[in-house]
Amino acid sequence: MNKIVVNGGNKLVGEVEIGGSKNAALPILFAGILTGEVCIFSSLPRVSDVLLTLEILRALGARIRFVEGGDVVVDYATVRPAIPPIALTGAIRGSVYLLGAMLGRFGRACLGGVGGCDFGSRPIDQHLLGFAAMGAAEDADNGTLCLTAAKGLCAADIVLKMPSVGATANLLMAATAAEGKTVIRNAAAEPHVAALCDFLTAAGAKIAGQGTDVLTVFGKKPLHGCRFAIIPDMIEAGTYLAAAMATGGRVTVKNVVPTHLDAPLALLREMGATVTVGKTYVTLRAPAHYRALTVETGPYPAFPTDLHPQLAALFTIGRRATGTGRVVERVWRERFRYTEELAKMGAEVKIDGECAEFLPSRLLPATVRSPDLRGGIALLIAALSIKGRCEITNAATVGRGYEHLETKLRGIGADVRVLG
Secondary structure: OOEEEEEEOOOOEEEEEOOEOHHHHHHHHHHHHHOOOEEEEEOOOOOHHHHHHHHHHHHOOOEEEEOOOOOEEEEOOOOOOOOOOHHHHOOOHHHHHHHHHHHHHHOEEEEOOOOOOOOOOOOOHHHHHHHHHOOOEEEEEOOEEEEEOOOOOEOOEEEOOOOOHHHHHHHHHHHOOOEOEEEEEOOOOOHHHHHHHHHHHHOOOEEEOOOOOEEEEEOOOOOOOOEEEOOEOHHHHHHHHHHHHHHOOEEEEEOOOHHHHHHHHHHHHHHOOEEEEOOOEEEEEOOOOEEOOEEEEOOOOOEOHHHHHHHHHHHHEOOOEEOOEEEEOOOOOOHHHHHHHHHHOOOEEEEEOOEEEEEOEOOOOOEEEOOOHHHHHHHHHHHHHOOEEEEEEOOHHHHOOOOOHHHHHHHOOOEEEEEO
């Protein structure tokens, strides 16, 4: 996916089937290492981050098979305690989950690089402090981070400085191999963390507190292979709802867990949308004009940072938005880089530290460059609202998190082509 070409101005109307969550799939795929057996995954999204994760596992010795019907079978029995190729691990942020998985299974983990979207400094200090509390020593080997638990991992009471999803997931994995009861306080409560808990439990782990900010892991329970379905992607669902809002359309997202979207849906209603919620679907009917509001991102159940750029795009659309929109970014403070590209479309944006102010503007066709996964999809949402041709380059960043993007958008009336 090199470029996305959009001829905008069409109302989006119809239904979109939501796929599995990329944010849930990555830690779960790496956590399978702890089982040392065969795991079968359904609803695994075929996005580039997931495919890279499978390549990393294959490089470590896992045997992977795609079967008819969509399931993916991963045999972790032959995974070996090696250093994975930095060309692979350096391409995705999720490779950091190797630390907890490999440390838990082999007592040693090495990682040469971590990639993903560039939001400035994204340290893993909380991961390392937690591993140290469980008895893992850190050393560097020619720029490669290595962790070793020579005497095995031990249980610990860990208090995270902030509810980091990555640290919570990594420490959960390691704790399944630690002797005794590990407690993780101020843990992330995002649905994809709860999904990791569910996977580990299905594999034989004993965990209490799923979905809360205090997780208790009773370690040293033997883990085994299992079958597991990846939860629906709440960010993909929120993205299509935002696209409907941007175009004045009516879209139903199917195969969702509506409670995962409580904060975004409340905000869209406040903006003026009509939202109908069913057991596994959400329908949004956009008003002709909506109110731009102030929103603050934060750890779940607050408004998710991964939907901030999509929301910001809505605030810039002068044809539909009224008032001034503000986004206060409390999670990734460098996330506003996409606003430089929105400005090329005519958006008026003022940034002051962790706060950005968006004025409804007359957006015009332009060629823009996707800076990252969610920033790129925000540019696409803006382009869908513009009458005329827009091009989004560096579109591979968007392919990291959206499966069958062209097919799904065309299915609800968008004139979109994905090239390369």
